[in-house]
Amino acid sequence: MIVAATQFAPVAGDVAANVRALAGLVRAAGAEGARLVVFAELSLTGYEPSLIRDSPELVLTEDDPRLDPVREACRAVSAAAVVNGPVRTAAGRPGITSLVLGPDGALLTRYDKQHLYGVEAEVFAPGTSDGRFTLDGIRFALATCYDNRFPELAERAAADGCAVYLASSVLAAGNDSFERVYPVRARDFGLYVVLGNVLGPNEDGVGGGLAGVWGPDGGRIADAGPDKPGFVLAEAG
Numbered sequence: 001m002i003v004a005a006t007q008f009a010p011v012a013g014d015v016a017a018n019v020r021a022l023a024g025l026v027r028a029a030g031a032e033g034a035r036l037v038v039f040a041e042l043s044l045t046g047y048e049p050s051l052i053r054d055s056p057e058l059v060l061t062e063d064d065p066r067l068d069p070v071r072e073a074c075r076a077v078s079a080a081a082v083v084n085g086p087v088r089t090a091a092g093r094p095g096i097t098s099l100v101l102g103p104d105g106a107l108l109t110r111y112d113k114q115h116l117y118g119v120e121a122e123v124f125a126p127g128t129s130d131g132r133f134t135l136d137g138i139r140f141a142l143a144t145c146y147d148n149r150f151p152e153l154a155e156r157a158a159a160d161g162c163a164v165y166l167a168s169s170v171l172a173a174g175n176d177s178f179e180r181v182y183p184v185r186a187r188d189f190g191l192y193v194v195l196g197n198v199l200g201p202n203e204d205g206v207g208g209g210l211a212g213v214w215g216p217d218g219g220r221i222a223d224a225g226p227d228k229p230g231f232v233l234a235e236a237g
Contacts, residue, residue: 001138003164003192003236004029004037004079005222007211008229009200010046013058015066015085018044022083023069029231030077035103036135037081037231038166038196040207041113041145042096044085047170047202052086052094053123059086059094062107071105078103080135082196084144084168087112091125098142098168100133109133111142115150119203130156138163138237141191145169148181151188158189163237165191170198173208173226187218192236199229 006025011017022039029037041047045058052058060066067083074081080102087097087110095112102108111131116124130153131142141157141164148154148167157165165185171177186193193214198207213222213234222234 001035001136001235001237002033002233003194003213004034004231004233005194005196005211005213005224006037006039006231007197007199007207007209007224009207010043010198012046012048012202013051013055015044015058015060018046019066019069022081023073025231026070026073026079026081027077029233030073030079032233034079034233037079038194039081039083039168040196040198041084041168041170042086043196043198044083047198047204049119049123049203059088061088062099062110067099067101071101074101074103075105080108082142082166082168086124089125093123093125095127096120096124096144098131098144100142102135108135111144113144113147115146117146132160132162141165143167148177148185151185154185154189154191158191163192165193167193167195169195170202170204171208172205173210175208178210183214183218183220186214186216190216192216194236199227
């Protein structure tokens, strides 16, 4: 399967603008053969926990009509998309949630980030279960940024028959995860690891790009580079 790992600079607090960017990237990647398009953590709002805390209108629902342009893009190119944002939970606080929209635009699954980092714990509710879905016979696992510091998530994914591990993240250029986390998860558990990352300033710093894919041997097989918005394609699974 061809997957697309994306990177762009979200506009802080502007869901409509970010949805347009996501939809455009789904259409562009799908036109080049991508069957699955993976976006960064909180790409729907920007990584802005304090802004989200103070702006309840930024919290989405699973069936939120603001996501319709992404659903339409998925249908137009027959590609699934992993989009991440603050999504309502039964706990009251939103989750940092990946919504997986299928090639028909329908919701395949949701995953709420389990391991919250720093100020996130004051704003969001942690998830309590692992994220899984199957597309074209390939089983996928979901994880979000700080989750990836905990190898048991990838270990459970491999034990559960997953071939591809999707990591929606917000990483600065100097983050050691590019050397010490993502390739290690791939190599240690025989997984393809797909990283969606951000560009531009955010509440955590400045996004460093380098979205891409590691193969099951831990080697890089796709790299979007440090500063250009867009996507990179790779065979995975």
